[in-house]
Structures are given as structure tokens and as C-alpha cells.
Amino acid sequence: MRISMDLELQDRPGQLKHVLTPISDLGGNIASIVHHHDKKTFRNTVPVSVIFDIEEQTLEELQEGLEKNGVAIVRIGKMRLRARTHILLIGHIIHTNLRETIDEIDGTGFAEVQDLSLSMPAIDGPSSAVITIMATGDEELKKSIGILRQIAERKDLLFIEPLDERGSPGGVSNEE
Amino acid sequence: MRNSQSTLTLSIIGFGAVGQGVATIVQNVPHIKVVAIADSKGVARMPDLNDVLARKRGGQPIANSNLTALDVIRTIDHDVVVEVTPTNIQGGEPGLTHVREALKNKRNVVTSNKGPLVAAFDELTQLAYTNGVALRYEATVGGAMPIVNLIRDTLAGARVLDIRGVLNGTCNYILTRMAEEALDYDQVLSEAQDMGIAEADPTYDVAGIDTACKVIILANAFFGRHATFADVDVTGIDRITQDALQLARQRGFAVKLVGDVQELTVSPKLIPIAHPLNVSGTLNAASILTDTAGEITVAGKGAGSIETASAILSDVLSLMRDRT
Numbered sequence: 001m002r003i004s005m006d007l008e009l010q011d012r013p014g015q016l017k018h019v020l021t022p023i024s025d026l027g028g029n030i031a032s033i034v035h036h037h038d039k040k041t042f043r044n045t046v047p048v049s050v051i052f053d054i055e056e057q058t059l060e061e062l063q064e065g066l067e068k069n070g071v072a073i074v075r076i077g078k079m080r081l082r083a084r085t086h087i088l089l090i091g092h093i094i095h096t097n098l099r100e101t102i103d104e105i106d107g108t109g110f111a112e113v114q115d116l117s118l119s120m121p122a123i124d125g126p127s128s129a130v131i132t133i134m135a136t137g138d139e140e141l142k143k144s145i146g147i148l149r150q151i152a153e154r155k156d157l158l159f160i161e162p163l164d165e166r167g168s169p170g171g172v173s174n175e176e
Numbered sequence: 177m178r179n180s181q182s183t184l185t186l187s188i189i190g191f192g193a194v195g196q197g198v199a200t201i202v203q204n205v206p207h208i209k210v211v212a213i214a215d216s217k218g219v220a221r222m223p224d225l226n227d228v229l230a231r232k233r234g235g236q237p238i239a240n241s242n243l244t245a246l247d248v249i250r251t252i253d254h255d256v257v258v259e260v261t262p263t264n265i266q267g268g269e270p271g272l273t274h275v276r277e278a279l280k281n282k283r284n285v286v287t288s289n290k291g292p293l294v295a296a297f298d299e300l301t302q303l304a305y306t307n308g309v310a311l312r313y314e315a316t317v318g319g320a321m322p323i324v325n326l327i328r329d330t331l332a333g334a335r336v337l338d339i340r341g342v343l344n345g346t347c348n349y350i351l352t353r354m355a356e357e358a359l360d361y362d363q364v365l366s367e368a369q370d371m372g373i374a375e376a377d378p379t380y381d382v383a384g385i386d387t388a389c390k391v392i393i394l395a396n397a398f399f400g401r402h403a404t405f406a407d408v409d410v411t412g413i414d415r416i417t418q419d420a421l422q423l424a425r426q427r428g429f430a431v432k433l434v435g436d437v438q439e440l441t442v443s444p445k446l447i448p449i450a451h452p453l454n455v456s457g458t459l460n461a462a463s464i465l466t467d468t469a470g471e472i473t474v475a476g477k478g479a480g481s482i483e484t485a486s487a488i489l490s491d492v493l494s495l496m497r498d499r500t
């Protein structure tokens with residue numbers, strides 16, 4: 001399950017390992033970390049948001065581990081990814097573009113790139129990719145499609161999205 | 177109408193694929209008389225239809241008078257002007273003047289020509305209204321596939337929320353062949369040109385301009401949008417590659433050029449293989465989303481001489497019914 005956590009770390013070097021170690025020890029996979037250095041609290045701590053995938057049943061153990069390490073947990077969000085779409089991109093797609101694109105979407109906290117297939121038929125010809133995105137709800141999915149569209153425009157890629165389904169039930173779920 | 181009650185009189189302005197199709201099929205319809213046919217070179221007055229069709233096919237001139245197309249429209253007393261000259265998206269001429277003059281002279285107009293409607297939809301519908309005549313244009317969108325009259329008459333009890341369609345047979349043919357035969361864009365385009373499905377200059381179709389014209393006509397007709405070409409966001413199919421189509425197919429999608437009338441967009445879209453808009457070859461299809469009737473999808477031949485003429489004939493016949 002995908003988890004987003006807002007944490008507070010002491011503003012000292014080397015604190016991040018207190019977060020990363022417990023997560024990876026429990027088999028978790030980090031998708032994104034953002035340090036909010038500009039939002040330092042009066043307790044002299046730095047807010048950090050982490051997004052990672054982990055087995056749901058290990059969550060309690062993780063919380064204990066973090067607290068033992070002196071990490072303050074401000075919020076835990078469980079993301080249920082309910083909405084899914086595929087986007088087709090055509091043009092001069094290069095791996096660095098894709099990495100950046102995936103990071104940007106994974107970093108939103110409400111969506112992730114689930115799958116990506118790339119086809120590069122010729123070195124100098126256009127390539128194409130299908131990107132599968134999942135998000136917590138229809139609105140979030142729309143937002144992540146918007147991000148991808150902007151990236152595509154910036155990189156001059158042809159952006160092809162699915163015909164939107166009419167009257168399909170949507171539901172946002174971001175349990176706290 | 178002013179003529180004798182039983183016979184409807186027509187002129188056919190433009191005698192290419194569609195004009196000849198009209199001349200061919202009206203021969204089998206009772207109570208319709210063609211009083212004049214015009215091509216770019218002249219006018220056949222009171223034509224014998226078989227004779228004039230044979231002449232045109234044989235490359236001979238059809239004119240038997242000194243009249244011009246505009247003379248026919250202005251001075252010959254008749255009920256319906258069938259305007260089927262080439263579509264010109266820059267200003268709509270010569271069709272725009274033909275349609276305008278016909279309406280001013282209180283003649284009904286039936287047309288397959290998108291040019292005048294894209295250039296001056298509001299002006300022309302207003303002109304028809306003030307002159308107490310009809311302007312009918314079923315054939316401008318989707319050829320033989322019923323859509324304009326379907327929405328206007330059959331679906332009159334529902335509110336139309338959106339119309340989305342695969343409205344260009346050339347694009348659809350190219351995308352279908354590329355996907356099914358794993359052929360490159362350039363290869364299929366040349367093939368389509370050979371077969372007469374694509375023009376020597378394919379820009380009008382493959383850049384999405386033709387689809388945009390149809391979107392504009394539907395937006396103005398059913399959503400009162402006062403839209404012109406500049407309002408439509410258009411992306412064509414010319415950057416689509418064969419392997420992109422294969423990738424899409426592995427995920428269960430076809431790629432089609434879709435016009436969205438409410439959004440005023442034309443762009444390639446992923447369509448689930450099983451979706452009713454996923455029509456193949458040169459077919460057209462449109463999904464009409466309504467408040468009470470749900471989504472209704474029609475499909476049919478978007479072009480062709482006789483097919484397009486059939487849509488024109490349906491407009492002509494509905495004028496005949498309205499008259500009685």
C-alpha cells in the first residue's frame with residue numbers, strides 16, 4: 001500500500017537515515033522525499049514528507065521504529081489508488097525525460113506511475129511510450145494527467161489520452 | 177412553397193462526385209424535378225439527367241445556356257438549391273455567395289458544403305429564418321451517417337450534453353491500416369492517395385481541419401456556440417507512428433482522431449477496443465451524450481458520391497414533407 005507521511009526531523013545533518021532505515025528494514029520502497037527547509041518549526045525541526053510503498057500490516061511496527069529514532073510523525077495518509085489511466089506519448093522521448101516524469105508524478109502524493117512501456121524503433125526516429133498512472137481518485141487522476149500533459153508540451157511530445165468515460169463512478173479515498 | 181403542390185423543383189450547383197450522385201438518385205424519386213445543373217463552366221437548363229450525367233462522365237461540357245450558377249439561383253423560380261461546390265475553409269466561396277443568394281431569394285438550401293457554414297453559420301441560419309425558408313446540411317457532417325437530423329428530430333425530447341465523433345474517413349482509414357497491418361504512416365498515406373481516399377495534398381484531412389469544420393458546424397447548430405475555426409484546438413494524426421499504435425493495442429486501445437464538440441477540440445484519443453466509436457476503415461461514428469436518453473452512438477459511411485447524395489436526398493424529402 002502507498003503511504004504518505006508528514007514527519008518532523010531535528011535540523012541536524014544525518015537525520016534522514018532515522019527515517020529511511022526503518023522503512024527499508026520493513027521492505028518498504030521510497031517513492032519520494034521532500035524536505036521543507038523553508039518551513040522550519042519553532043521547535044527547530046524540519047518538516048519532511050515521505051511517500052513510500054509498504055505492506056499494510058507492517059505499518060504499526062514502522063511507527064514504533066520511527067518514534068524510537070526520535071522522528072515525530074505529524075500525519076499518516078494511506079493512499080488507495082482507485083483511478084487508473086493510460087497515456088500514449090510519441091516523439092523524441094529520452095530516458096531522462098521519463099525519469100523526471102515518473103518522479104514528478106510519484107512526488108504528488110496522490111498518484112503513481114504504475115507501468116511504462118517504451119518502444120524505440122530507430123535511433124534517430126521518434127519513439128513512443130505508454131504510461132499507466134494510478135491515483136487516489138478521479139480528480140487526482142485528472143491533476144496527474146495535467147502534469148504529464150505539461151511535460152509533454154514542454155518536450156514537444158504528442159500526448160494522447162483516453163476518451164474520458166462518461167458517467168463512470170469515481171471515488172476519492174485518502175484515509176487519514 | 178410557390179411551385180405546384182405536387183412537384184418539388186431543384187437546382188444542383190456543383191456537379192462533381194456529390195452533385196452527380198444527387199442527379200443519379202433523384203431520378204428514382206417521384207415528384208422531384210431538376211430545373212438546372214451548374215458546374216464551374218456553365219449551366220444545363222432543364223437537363224435530361226441521364227444525358228447530362230453521361231456528358232459529364234465523358235468529359236464533355238454540360239452547359240446548354242449562357243446562364244451562370246448565380247443566375248440560376250437568382251432568376252429561375254424553384255424550391256431548393258442543392259449547393260455542392262468544393263469546400264473552401266477560407267471565406268467559404270463560391271458556396272457562401274450561392275447559399276446567401278438562394279436564401280435571400282427565398283429558396284430552401286440543402287448542402288454538403290462545409291465552407292459556408294464554417295464561415296457564416298449564424299448569418300446564414302438567421303437569413304433562412306427571416307426569409308421563411310430552410311437551410312439543411314445533414315451531409316456536411318458524417319456523409320451518409322445520420323447525425324444532424326437525428327439530433328434535431330429524433331432526439332428532440334432530450335438535451336444534448338456532448339457529441340464526440342470519428343468524423344474523417346481518410347484519417348480513420350490511415351489509422352486503421354497502420355494498426356492492423358503494422359504499416360508506417362507514409363506508406364498508408366500513399367496507398368490512400370492511390371485509392372482516392374486521400375487527396376494529393378492530404379493536409380485538410382490529416383491535420384484535422386476537416387474534423388474541426390464538422391465540430392464547428394455541430395457546436396453552432398446544437399450548442400449555440402458561435403464558434404469559428406480559431407476557437408477549435410486542433411491536433412492531427414501526422415505524428416502518429418506505427419509502433420505507438422501497437423503499444424496502445426497491447427493495452428487494449430485503438431487510436432482515433434476524435435472531434436469533441438462541447439470541448440471544441442480535435443485530437444487523437446485512445447479508445448477502448450470494444451468502444452462503439454472504434455469503427456474501422458473509412459467509417460465515421462459519433463456518440464451523442466444526452467440527459468435523458470443516455471449515450472447514443474451512430475456509425476456509417478462518411479463519404480462517397482451516392483452515400484453523401486443520400487443524406488442530401490433525406491434533407492430534400494424532409495422539406496417536401498414539411499410542405500404538406
Ligand SMILES: NC(=O)c1ccc[n+]([C@@H]2O[C@H](COP(=O)([O-])OP(=O)(O)OC[C@H]3O[C@@H](n4cnc5c(N)ncnc54)[C@H](OP(=O)(O)O)[C@@H]3O)[C@@H](O)[C@H]2O)c1
Nearest residue numbers: 190191192193194215216260261262263270288289479480
Ligand atoms: N465527396 C464526398 O464524399 C463528400 C462527402 C461529404 C461532403 N462533401 C462535400 O460536398 C461538396 C462537393 O463534393 P464533391 O466531392 O462533389 O466535390 P468535387 O467532386 O470537387 O465537385 C465540385 C463541383 O463543383 C463545381 N464547381 C466549382 N466551382 C463552382 C462554381 N463557382 N459554380 C458552380 N460549380 C462549381 C465543380 O465544377 P467542375 O466539374 O467544372 O470542376 C465540380 O463539378 C464539397 O463541399 C465537399 O466537401 C463531399
